[in-house]
Amino acid sequence: MQTADVVIIGGGIVGSSIAWHLTEAGCKDVLVIERESAQGKGSTGKSMGGVRAQFSTAVNIQMSLYSIPFYAGFDERLGHPAGYRPQGYLFLATRQSHLDYLSANLEKQTALGLSTVRMLQAEDIRSMLPGLRSDDILGGTFCSTDGFVDPYSAMNGFMASAIEKGATLWKKTELTSIVKDHGGIAAVDTTRGRVATRKVVNAAGAWAAQVAAMAGIELPVQPLRRMLVPSEPFDDFPHSSPMVIDMSTGFHFRPEGRGFLLAWNDPEETPGYKADFEPSFIEKILIRAADRVPVFENLAINPKRAWAGLYEMSPDLHAILGPVSGIPGFYLANGFSGHGVMHAPSTGKILSDLILKGRTDVVDNVELLYFERFAKNELLHETAIL
Numbered sequence: 537m538q539t540a541d542v543v544i545i546g547g548g549i550v551g552s553s554i555a556w557h558l559t560e561a562g563c564k565d566v567l568v569i570e571r572e573s574a575q576g577k578g579s580t581g582k583s584m585g586g587v588r589a590q591f592s593t594a595v596n597i598q599m600s601l602y603s604i605p606f607y608a609g610f611d612e613r614l615g616h617p618a619g620y621r622p623q624g625y626l627f628l629a630t631r632q633s634h635l636d637y638l639s640a641n642l643e644k645q646t647a648l649g650l651s652t653v654r655m656l657q658a659e660d661i662r663s664m665l666p667g668l669r670s671d672d673i674l675g676g677t678f679c680s681t682d683g684f685v686d687p688y689s690a691m692n693g694f695m696a697s698a699i700e701k702g703a704t705l706w707k708k709t710e711l712t713s714i715v716k717d718h719g720g721i722a723a724v725d726t727t728r729g730r731v732a733t734r735k736v737v738n739a740a741g742a743w744a745a746q747v748a749a750m751a752g753i754e755l756p757v758q759p760l761r762r763m764l765v766p767s768e769p770f771d772d773f774p775h776s777s778p779m780v781i782d783m784s785t786g787f788h789f790r791p792e793g794r795g796f797l798l799a800w801n802d803p804e805e806t807p808g809y810k811a812d813f814e815p816s817f818i819e820k821i822l823i824r825a826a827d828r829v830p831v832f833e834n835l836a837i838n839p840k841r842a843w844a845g846l847y848e849m850s851p852d853l854h855a856i857l858g859p860v861s862g863i864p865g866f867y868l869a870n871g872f873s874g875h876g877v878m879h880a881p882s883t884g885k886i887l888s889d890l891i892l893k894g895r896t897d898v899v900d901n902v903e904l905l906y907f908e909r910f911a912k913n914e915l916l917h918e919t920a921i922l
């Protein structure tokens with residue numbers, strides 16, 4: 537029978553990063569199982585690719601403090617491009633409560649070691665991006681090491697490098713059940729046969745709850761549709777722009793190719809496996825876009841190029857990572873709530889540390905992210921969600 541030291545379910549950016557970090561740490565007998573014929577058909581290939589350290593909780597900030605420098609050194613270290621572009625994230629405050637919130641977050645971020653984030657006055661923002669409507673802007677924060685990566689390229693780089701170090705990827709292979717014995721995890725059954733293993737990592741993205749159910753737990757991860765609208769080429773706003781977040785509406789955008797990529801999280805969206813792009817969304821987002829950037833009134837949109845994908849929401853908008861008590865050998869890397877690309881490097885390191893050593897120093901208190909927090913009702917609270 538086929539065997540593996542560790543079987544990872546899901547070959548998106550998270551499963552790929554875990555495979556790379558395990559092989560890098562010397563654990564070579566790693567098998568990644570991906571049901572699609574190609575990687576990236578889950579959320580990773582749909583992502584906006586934003587990476588930021590501007591979060592409000594220590595664990596999320598610390599996960600970014602590992603991940604962003606990792607992306608900065610990715611090409612040299614892995615020999616594959618991640619496409620990291622440090623163009624920054626600019627949060628625009630239009631209410632005093634926004635400013636108070638940003639300044640409290642900035643205090644936490646700098647206390648944890650982030651040195652590239654700063655508070656901006658309204659005049660700074662006006663001179664940085666004169667094309668913004670700024671009559672209601674009170675100030676904001678800008679972090680110069682935040683920016684964007686190419687999620688698809690980073691995922692492929694992680695996996696190619698993991699395979700060079702000994703990992704195996706089975707595509708077109710679906711997990712069908714998880715076998716347990718007195719010692720915990722014993723094997724996985726797949727459409728390609730049984731694999732004996734003592735360690736299984738759930739990296740199944742928006743489908744994580746189904747995989748967890750096979751191991752006998754109810755994982756509170758729900759799919760939630762998010763839609764993105766790319767513009768046609770447009771030169772009347774700078775392509776050097778950071779990711780700009782209008783806190784008054786939640787509308788955000790960044791340069792992409794010769795145009796701009798527009799995002800807005802419709803509060804009326806409901807959970808479910810909805811993968812279709814809804815054409816009526818274009819008007820909703822363009823209203824918000826032109827409200828903040830008047831020249832965006834002239835953006836040309838080809839609806840056929842717009843797309844939808846799934847966020848993998850957890851109840852407290854934090855990842856659910858680590859071992860599961862009562863099921864020795866079963867590990868979770870789920871529930872990123874829309875931050876799985878930016879937190880993939882730290883997740884890979886944390887999972888590899890926990891699997892191989894039982895501890896990690898990427899974050900101060902990794903137990904905060906364990907599945908058991910829901911039973912204990914010790915939920916975290918992240919409000920800096922886009």
Ligand SMILES: Cc1cc2nc3c(=O)[nH]c(=O)nc-3n(C[C@H](O)[C@H](O)[C@H](O)COP(=O)(O)OP(=O)(O)OC[C@H]3O[C@@H](n4cnc5c(N)ncnc54)[C@H](O)[C@@H]3O)c2cc1C
Binds near residue numbers: 762877
């Ligand atoms: C529109 C949009 C914008 C986003 N923007 C950002 C952003 O700016 N920054 C950011 O950090 N994140 C962003 N995200 C979130 C990010 O894309 C995800 O958090 C991340 O891709 C999750 O990676 P993953 O590997 O866990 O999941 P996925 O990429 O979904 O991979 C999971 C894989 O598991 C496979 N799988 C599932 N079940 C099985 C099974 N039973 N057997 C075998 N294989 C299975 C699937 O086929 C899939 O390939 C965005 C997401 C969307 C949809």
